[in-house]
Amino acid sequence: MGIGYDAAMPETVPSELRAVGDLYSTPGMEWAVRGLGPHFHPGSEDATVALAERAVHYGLEPNSRILEVASALGAPARYLARRFVSTVICVDMDRQMHAAAGAANSAEGLSRRCLRVLARTERLPLRDNAVDAAWSQDALIHMDKDVVLHELARVVRPAGLIAFTDWIARPGFTPEDAASLAKHMASPSLFTIPRYVAALEGEGLEVLLAEDRTRALRVAALPAADQEEFERAFAGKWGEDELARQQAMSTAWRSIVSGGRGGYALFIARVPV
Ligand SMILES: C[S@@+](CC[C@H](N)C(=O)[O-])C[C@H]1O[C@@H](n2cnc3c(N)ncnc32)[C@H](O)[C@@H]1O
Numbered sequence: 001m002g003i004g005y006d007a008a009m010p011e012t013v014p015s016e017l018r019a020v021g022d023l024y025s026t027p028g029m030e031w032a033v034r035g036l037g038p039h040f041h042p043g044s045e046d047a048t049v050a051l052a053e054r055a056v057h058y059g060l061e062p063n064s065r066i067l068e069v070a071s072a073l074g075a076p077a078r079y080l081a082r083r084f085v086s087t088v089i090c091v092d093m094d095r096q097m098h099a100a101a102g103a104a105n106s107a108e109g110l111s112r113r114c115l116r117v118l119a120r121t122e123r124l125p126l127r128d129n130a131v132d133a134a135w136s137q138d139a140l141i142h143m144d145k146d147v148v149l150h151e152l153a154r155v156v157r158p159a160g161l162i163a164f165t166d167w168i169a170r171p172g173f174t175p176e177d178a179a180s181l182a183k184h185m186a187s188p189s190l191f192t193i194p195r196y197v198a199a200l201e202g203e204g205l206e207v208l209l210a211e212d213r214t215r216a217l218r219v220a221a222l223p224a225a226d227q228e229e230f231e232r233a234f235a236g237k238w239g240e241d242e243l244a245r246q247q248a249m250s251t252a253w254r255s256i257v258s259g260g261r262g263g264y265a266l267f268i269a270r271v272p273v
Pocket residue numbers: 020024038039040041069070071072073074075076091092093094097119120121122136137138139142143
């Protein structure tokens with residue numbers, strides 16, 4: 001693997017929480033790729049471009065070392081490597097994700113600029129001030145956000161940027177919603193925008209942008225025309241129980257977003273000099 005680090009911490013989760021490794025099991029990945037494509041976040045590459053535009057505005061420069069937090073299949077990392085002619089350190093705890101990302105990186109000639117690191121983001125195997133910027137798209141939903149933000153503030157150099165998007169709680173978000181996301185989406189918590197701002201400022205970071213982007217989310221009102229056919233084939237391959245688990249996950253999230261109680265936000269913060 002990329003820079004030779006292979007010591008992911010074991011995933012221990014409370015019983016009411018679905019494990020991340022279970023959410024992104026082989027069938028889970030198949031379900032996610034069907035819904036999202038190789039960018040494992042809503043909005044595909046457009047969302048990556050939107051975050052990059054804002055990061056450039058606030059000073060992200062070419063030839064940087066960028067940490068990609070929970071890189072999954074690596075589509076945002078490859079975009080960053082190309083657009084910023086940069087080295088991207090791709091941290092993810094999932095071997096299967098890294099294997100798939102590795103194949104795509106080589107196919108696109110980017111293996112030497114997208115370095116894969118198997119680790120948990122709560123304990124980054126990087127020294128202090130190791131990178132010029134940190135980047136993440138829609139993955140902090142699965143993590144202990146306070147711990148991860150502390151790690152990011154540690155590894156990004158002074159004056160470096162932390163740019164990320166994540167799912168957020170909005171007015172009306174209920175304890176039942178939180179329990180449903182824990183059960184179906186491996187989410188220990190969802191922050192509101194003010195809670196995120198407080199967490200960033202608590203790490204001594206300067207918050208440059210905190211933008212509710214919920215309106216940019218496109219939750220399809222109707223299933224794709226061939227959804228039924230896809231689900232029949234999925235159940236044939238993985239079983240009815242697995243299909244029901246994936247459907248429950250999609251339904252849980254859809255109902256929170258379409259009710260306006262959950263959404264999506266973009267943040268840019270700077271490490272003080
Ligand atoms: C929603 S995907 C990330 C999407 C990716 N950033 C993208 O935009 O394509 C979630 C990823 O987070 C990883 N992940 C979740 N919790 C993690 C943790 N604590 N440490 C490292 N990786 C984690 C999972 O293995 C999975 O690959």
